[in-house]
Amino acid sequence: MSFAQDVKNEIVQKRVNRTCCAQSVSYGIACFSKYFGEEGLIMQTESQAVAQYAKKIFHYAGISGEIVVGQRGNSPLYEFRVEDPEQIAIMLDMFQYSPEQASLRVNPALVRCSNCVGAFLSGAFVCCGTMTDPQKEYNLEFLSNRHNLAKDLEGVLAEHEFRPHRTVRKGVNVVYIKSSEQIEDLLTFMGAGNAAMQIMDYKVIKELRNKTNRLTNCETANMDKTAVAMVQAIKAIHYLQEQGAFEALTPALQQTAMLRLKWPHLPLAKLALESPEPISKSGLSHRLRKLQQIAEDLRQRNENVGVKP
Secondary structure (H helix, E strand, O other): OOHHHHHHHHHHHOOOOOHHHHHHHHHHHHHOOOEEEOOEEEEEEOOHHHHHHHHHHHHHHOOOOEEEEEEEOOEEEEEEEEOOHHHHHHHHHHOOOOOOOOOOOOOHHHOOOOOHHHHHHHHHHHHHEEEOOOOOOOOEEEEEOOHHHHHHHHHHHHHOOOOOEEEEEOOEEEEEEOOHHHHHHHHHHHOOHHHHHHHHHHHHHHHHHHHHHHHHHHHHHHHHHHHHHHHHHHHHHHHHHHOOOHHHOOHHHHHHHHHHHHOOOOOHHHHHHOOOOOOOHHHHHHHHHHHHHHHHHHHHHHHHOOOOO
């Protein structure tokens, strides 16, 4: 089951306690259904739960309809319909629909109390909403074939500070929100608080995973640098021994060289603890760099005089 369907299932399980809110949900469904007009209403969905919710919420608002089950490909298609002439008349009167309207628009007078806007948007979402899995990206959309209706929906969302965007994709009007915080607030506003909390959980997990990856990459890089430094120091010491230059080193450098050869894999901090004389990590690092510099200077001199390295 998709995340969008989880959101819709949460919305349809929420109890609507006020008649005005039931009317607002019904109005949202009507506006974004496949058909809403003089001949009634047809809402299509692949979710039986959404179809049953539409029937129940319309009944609560005072409008009776029926569910018809069809087929779309290999999946069932559920249609909630209002076809009875008497019920159509009640519905059109309730939603103040006029045949003279040039195009369907959102009527602000039908969204009355402070909860009605969220109810209206929840009806719109269960009817035409979709959402990308937040584990992949953040994107919530409302889809509509009606340009003015999509424009009005954008205005309703903007009025409540959700900062939506609108575009046309393959001839379909899309009103969308991509900010995770905005999506969380909108889901809560529509009655899908659990889905909003789930997004927050995903964000925490994603942030922890990214932080862990950064730390791991940093540690790996440091380990790589340490390993390279160890190899370079040991190669320098071996070169000095091969060239008979080891005995010419100061006692302190000889001691450091023997420590590195005895414990080639110890990090500097632990290698310093093995020194017979007290020495800091930085002091030990300085001596190893000195050994490498002496070896490099000797190699260059040998190359200049034609001695094979």
